[in-house]
Amino acid sequence: MTARLNHRAIVDIRRTRGRSVLLFITDRCPVGCGHCSVDSRPDSPRITDFALLESIVDRLAGIEGLEMAGISGGEPFVERRGLTRTVRQLSEAGKHVVIYTSGFWARSERAPQWIHDVLDRSAVIYLSTDAYHVAGQGPERFGHAARVIAGHEVPIVVQCIDxxxxxxxxxxxxxxxxxxxxxxxxxxxxxxxLPHGRGADHYSFQERTQGSDFGPCDVVDATVVRYDGRVTACCNESVIMGAGPAALRADCTTGEEVEAAVRDFHADPFYRALGSVGPGALTALPRYNDLAERHYSSICGLCWAMTRRNSEAGARTDAPLLTAIAGIGRDHTGREEHTA
Known part of the structure; x- marks a missing residue:
């Protein structure tokens, strides 16, 4: 039987570098929520190169120490072929599979067999609901989905905008x-x-924070792999879609390149330090000292400024120092919570 996890266990795994990845399996979503942070639509891009995806998943499944793979999008359940193969391959490799869904697939409580097969291999299902989801697909599907998932004794984590x-x-x-x-x-x-995608019309960052006041970043501890081979240092939706410094992304064409990029991001001393002590503490270093008193609407703004500066500086000479700093703060206090 597939091991089951709760939200706390998943957060703990995500916050230890190298233990997890998030697989962004599709840009497509049929619900059309007004607050979507990635602007996913019914006609958005989806998997076209299944050989590449299979190669990517095969390489991820073989990474020693990688315990958990989240599967998100878009809406993962629009990708029957990609989702079923991915979940089977990862679960058979002993990885915990965590799926994020709106439950749109639950038109009734009689789900197709392939969905039951996916649920049987899942460690937990994140099931979203709020006024936007209800407006996009009606209130019944959430209830149907919850009962189908519970019928498999798979834990449900309901994410709801407060x-x-x-x-x-x-x-x-x-x-x-x-x-x-x-x-x-x-x-x-x-x-x-989050003020990204269509969500930019509904949300905004409420205040600007001085650079030195930012704590550790939650979303830089696990890399994101998109179905087309793009690997990103974090799950910021804007970065996945191409915004921000190019150094935050690696566009790969093979599973081998994806694995190498994942390992590089997990090992990178700068991103390790961002997840450990945070960018605020790093402003004490000479390279970033002038950023300490500048104000940013989010932790991402400061990260982007630092990442661009790293690229401009060329070859890194401070890796040993950053590695030592990264080992200092591991209690994760003051971290900013983000969702996938």
């Missing part, structure tokens, strides 16, 4: 779907909207 009465409505939906003891099957995790 605004207005959305958390209360999510609890009501869980109670309706799973009964008053819904917490035996599911966790409810509040999140916040």
């Amino acid at each position: 605004e207005g009465d959305t958390l209360q409505r999510a609890e009501e939906a869980l109670t309706k779907a799973l009964g008053r003891d819904w917490s035996a099957y599911a966790e409810l995790i509040p999140t916040h909207g």
Whole structure:
């Protein structure tokens, strides 16, 4: 039987470098939520090179020490062929498979067999709901999906943007779907909207923060691999789609190149330090000292400024120092929470 995980265990794995990756399996999503941070649409790009994807997954499955693979998008369940093969390959390699979905596939409680097969091999399912999802696909599919997933004894983590009465409505939906003891099957995790993609029309960063005040970054501890071979240092949706410094991305054409890029990002002393002590602490170094008193709308702004500076400086001479710094702060306090 596939091992099951809860949200806390997943966060702990994600925060230890080299233990996880996120596989961005498609840009396509049929729901069309108004707050989508990656602007996923029914006609967005999807897998075309299945040989490349299979090569990528094969290489990821073989990485020793890699324990968990998240599968996101877009909506992973629009990719029947890619999702089923990927989940089977990773689970048979002993990796924990974590899938992020809107539950759009649950038109009824009689899901197709291939979906049952995917759920059987999953360690946990992140199931999103909020007013935008309900508006895009109606309230019934969440309940259908929750019952189908719970029927496989797979833990459910419900991610819900914390605004207005959305958390209360999510609890009501869980109670309706799973009964008053819904917490035996599911966790409810509040999140916040991100000002990317269509979400830029709904959300904005509320304040600007001085560079030296930023703590460790949560999203740089696990690299992201897109279905077309793009590998990114973090799961910032804008970076995945091509924004920000080029050094945050590696565009690969083979599974071997993807594996090498994943290993390089996991081992990079600068990104290790960002995840350990954070960019604020790094502003004490001479290379970044003038960034300490500048203000940024998010931790990403400071990271991008530092990354560009690294590229301009050419060959790194401070790797040993950054490696030593990265080993200092591992309690993860003050980290900024992001969602996949």
